[in-house]
Amino acid sequence: xxxxxxxxxxxxxxxxxxxxxxxxxxxxxxxxxxxxxxxxxxxxxxxxxxxxxxxxxxxxxxxxxxxxxxxxxxxxxxxxxxxxxxxxxxxxxxxxxxxxxxxxxxxxxxxxxxxxxxxxxxxxxxxxxxxxxxxxxxxxxxxxxxxxxxxxxxxxxxxxxxxxxxxxxxxxxxxxxxxxxxxxxxxxxxxxxxx
Amino acid sequence: xxxxxxxxxxxxxxxxxxxxxxxxxxxxxxxxxxxxxxxxxxxxxxxxxxxxxxxxxxxxxxxxxxxxxxxxxxxxxxxxxxxxxxx
Numbered sequence: 001x002x003x004x005x006x007x008x009x010x011x012x013x014x015x016x017x018x019x020x021x022x023x024x025x026x027x028x029x030x031x032x033x034x035x036x037x038x039x040x041x042x043x044x045x046x047x048x049x050x051x052x053x054x055x056x057x058x059x060x061x062x063x064x065x066x067x068x069x070x071x072x073x074x075x076x077x078x079x080x081x082x083x084x085x086x087x088x089x090x091x092x093x094x095x096x097x098x099x100x101x102x103x104x105x106x107x108x109x110x111x112x113x114x115x116x117x118x119x120x121x122x123x124x125x126x127x128x129x130x131x132x133x134x135x136x137x138x139x140x141x142x143x144x145x146x147x148x149x150x151x152x153x154x155x156x157x158x159x160x161x162x163x164x165x166x167x168x169x170x171x172x173x174x175x176x177x178x179x180x181x182x183x184x185x186x187x188x189x190x191x192x193x194x195x
Numbered sequence: 196x197x198x199x200x201x202x203x204x205x206x207x208x209x210x211x212x213x214x215x216x217x218x219x220x221x222x223x224x225x226x227x228x229x230x231x232x233x234x235x236x237x238x239x240x241x242x243x244x245x246x247x248x249x250x251x252x253x254x255x256x257x258x259x260x261x262x263x264x265x266x267x268x269x270x271x272x273x274x275x276x277x278x279x280x281x282x
Binding site: 010083 | 258259262263264265266267269273274
């Protein structure tokens, strides 16, 4: 169990990791479509009223591509022998737990609550009906999101560390810069393409 | 078989060979010989090098044999190379 969830990059070949990652990404995109989720950025998740079938698939494709490109550049600057296939496997696999967050929007529940919260902030007091259960749901979802985000980063860094034989502070700095650049680039691309 | 000590248990300095003997005729040679670089590695690292040679220097084959990923095996080899270079 420990090997699968916490040390996948140490113990499994890139072929196995990419196969599982691709299957999980397709499934995650399908779930995102079913639950109206958009992964509109490497670190983003938003729920929307309507979306095309291909939108979550394109989102995840763009996110994986940008994450791979920037992490690979960071990796090459750290360790010349880094293989892009190891970085790609890392990026595909690390995102899998994040896809589970789509389930939070069962029956558009989270979207409805957040829209009502937006109404409150806009001082439009009409049609506001947020109960204790709703608040509790948001809190639980937020906690769950943090746990999965931390796990996402853990896997991403673990994979990057093994792919680059990273030691010391320099690779960590490059890793953080790469993630930030991937986030900005993916977000801009998704909004520019506007599909 | 007992593990060959390579570090002095008192001061952690690298040990040297001072005596060799023949099991057949009991000839004893005394002197001062430095341990070869490979002998100064840990037993685990020595076994790794042995495996590496036996697989014809193929890290992919080694990774499959050890049930580890390719970068894990390559990193191990890099760490051993760094150790050998520092000796």
